[in-house]
Amino acid sequence: MQKLTPFDPPIPFTRPTLDEATIASVGDVLRSGWITSGPKVQEFESELSGFFGGRPVRTFANGTSTMEVALRIAGIGPGDEVITTPISWVATSNVILTVGGTPVFVDIDPITHNIDLDQVEAAIGPNTKAIMPVYLAGLPVDMVRLYDIASRHKLRVIEDAAQALGSSWHGSRIGAIGDLISFSFQANKNLTTIEGGCLVCNNDDEARLAEKYRLQGVTRTGLDGMDVDVLGGKFNLTDVNAAIGLQQLIKLGDFQDQRAKLAQRYFDGFAQTSVVEQGLELPVADFAHSNWHMFQIVLPLDRLDTDRAGIMADLKALGIGTGLHYPPIHLFTLYRERGFTEGMFPIAERIGRSIITLPLFPTLTESDVDRIVAAVAHVLETHLK
Structure with a gap:
């Protein structure tokens, strides 16, 4: 690592x-x-x-x-x-x-x-x-x-x-x-x-x-x-x-090839850690259908002594930017006012409070991915109960 x-x-x-x-x-x-x-x-x-x-x-x-x-x-x-x-x-x-x-x-x-x-x-x-x-x-x-x-x-x-x-x-x-x-x-x-x-x-x-x-x-x-x-x-x-x-469309094929290459690097990198065995969920490794717009992981929050915000803050302290895609729509105030409540869609609620999006863009390097994987593994291992 x-x-x-x-x-x-x-x-x-x-x-x-x-x-x-x-x-x-x-x-x-x-x-x-x-x-x-x-x-x-x-x-x-x-x-x-x-x-x-x-x-x-x-x-x-x-x-x-x-x-x-x-x-x-x-x-x-x-x-x-x-x-x-x-x-x-x-x-x-x-x-x-x-x-x-x-x-x-x-x-x-x-x-x-x-x-x-x-x-x-x-x-x-x-x-x-x-x-x-x-x-x-x-x-x-x-x-x-x-x-x-x-x-x-x-x-x-x-x-x-x-x-x-x-x-x-x-x-x-x-x-x-x-x-x-x-x-x-x-x-x-x-x-x-x-x-x-x-x-x-x-x-x-x-x-x-x-x-x-x-x-x-x-x-x-x-x-x-x-x-x-x-x-x-x-x-x-x-x-x-x-x-x-028009310029982006010319390069789209190259962009996607690089995204797929980086996604595979993520899978290879996480395979060399213990965090998947400890409950970290990786995306579906579907290289036939996906354009690899994002690489998302689901945190094993029930095994950690902190919440998602704590993990994201620790990653930020290590210089790793993350995204959140997405909180469950039905739990926003606008939708609660229309009758939606917590517990209606339990899988969406679990994923919505546990998911993190890791960096993935064409100018990211394989070395960058290695660093991100190491940071994620380090932070999760630090917070395991």
């Missing part, structure tokens, strides 16, 4: 990978005089469409608006229920409330930490209109089972694939298959536009509706014709963001 010293530089939880070509592309856009949605957005959408097998794609200002628009395209509104997971960024369920729908949570699988498909069918009721799975850390759910359930119950599927760009299911890219698929390009994602996202649609009619929803519901005809027939918002991506995205 690597020796720990107090003199090593800090390792951040995440760091965007932006090279000089990307910086130069932004400068080109700024000098062009066209900095909002324009030719670069169109080019980015075209390249993304090719990436997703020719399906129509529309870009947005963020990955929250993509989900909201997907729900609106699917016709979700007041009185409609959408089944989803309590372990996600809160935007996943917030957008259901935003369109007037009702989120129906289902507990998670203890191994994958994704929505438990075994429990989804029991949650379907007369008002259920859609399922919104989340691909936590880039690992998709069983797509065959998901769409079998949706097909038999005539439900729409809005895939929250915010973290899953480049992930696949048995050789097919997430986004190239399925119903409505939402991706995020936020700063820590595998591909970033700083802020941004995209929605993969089924056909041109849905794509045109997405365009309306992202810009105040406006349809333009000719030089002076304009109409508004749906209530839209202001969700458009700029050419500055799109220029960054």
Whole structure:
């Protein structure tokens, strides 16, 4: 195990990978005089469409608006229920409330930490209109089972694939298959536009509706014709963001190869420690489907003399940044006020209070991973009862 010293530089939880070509592309856009949605957005959408097998794609200002628009395209509104997971960024369920729908949570699988498909069918009721799975850390759910359930119950599927760009299911890219698929390009994602996202649609009619929803519901005809027939918002991506995205898309394959290499280094490193035998849970070692957006561990809190915050503080003192993805949504005040209580989803609650995300980004080195593993093992061993 690597020796720990107090003199090593800090390792951040995440760091965007932006090279000089990307910086130069932004400068080109700024000098062009066209900095909002324009030719670069169109080019980015075209390249993304090719990436997703020719399906129509529309870009947005963020990955929250993509989900909201997907729900609106699917016709979700007041009185409609959408089944989803309590372990996600809160935007996943917030957008259901935003369109007037009702989120129906289902507990998670203890191994994958994704929505438990075994429990989804029991949650379907007369008002259920859609399922919104989340691909936590880039690992998709069983797509065959998901769409079998949706097909038999005539439900729409809005895939929250915010973290899953480049992930696949048995050789097919997430986004190239399925119903409505939402991706995020936020700063820590595998591909970033700083802020941004995209929605993969089924056909041109849905794509045109997405365009309306992202810009105040406006349809333009000719030089002076304009109409508004749906209530839209202001969700458009700029050419500055799109220029960054185009450069990132070129490098996405290399980014993912490096992420997978680093993930394997984590597994190899933890195998040389005793902490897994002492209860530390590692992610599913799925190198066929996951894009390795994050590397998450679940702490054996019942065997420790401190809580998660204490472990994170000790790691910070050793120069290791960590993340928290995610606290259970149903225990936030907004959702408790809607009737959700502790004990309703016990697996999500256990994972939600025990999970930590370790650094994983393309410029991280194998030596960095070795240091992180050594730090985690040292801290856990220090706190074992």
